[in-house]
Amino acid sequence: MTRPTWVPAGTDLDKPNAARVYDYYLGGSHNFEVDRRMARKAMELWPELPLIMRANRAFLRRGVQYAAERGVPVPGHRFRHPDLRRGARDRPRAGAAGAVVYVDRDPVAVAHSRLLLTDDPLSEVVEADLRNPEALLAQPAVERLLGPGEPVALLLVAVLHFITDAEEPERLMRVLRDALPRAACWCSRTPVSRAAPTRPGRTRTCTRAPRPR
């Protein structure tokens, strides 16, 4: 396969990747057949997945609106992320010189985001793991963002379900909350399995790459 220019060097194109599967559900074009195969397999078990992903993005946009309405400066039209840009549109502080730090533990998602955000002085992408919040907070980009100055917003969207009980989600949240300045707002959304108690187990079986037929 010819490697498209948006694919970071070192990416294994034979393995599905969660970020690209997510992109497929959202109707994006940054995914490969191996990702689509996995996405379709998961949909056999859980047909509503694309709808759930879009609802998640809608929540993300509302989170940005909420933050902007509470005085958090967001970069408005300067957001490269289309959903964040839509969330910021027409909001009181949109267009202010707010900085954004994106955090993910997946090197592919990080490398891809860095490619998209090249030349954007207001955005930084940090590779860090939420399960080690102390190390995450010690990242220079995060320290700069949380330093004295403008209010900040922490958006934890569709990520907390990756944290198991043994990984102490309450402690992680406490460490993050305590690090936020007083003028901070917090938006968090986590899918729950109450409506479909049998699905998480079935879904777990899909997180392994299906073999090409």
Ligand SMILES: C[S@@+](CC[C@H](N)C(=O)[O-])C[C@H]1O[C@@H](n2cnc3c(N)ncnc32)[C@H](O)[C@@H]1O
């Ligand atoms: C469903 S996506 C959501 C992405 C984004 N928050 C959104 O709503 O569009 C979940 C992301 O969380 C990342 N992730 C999972 N566990 C993580 C962890 N422990 N620390 C940091 N990122 C994590 C995955 O790599 C994936 O890119």
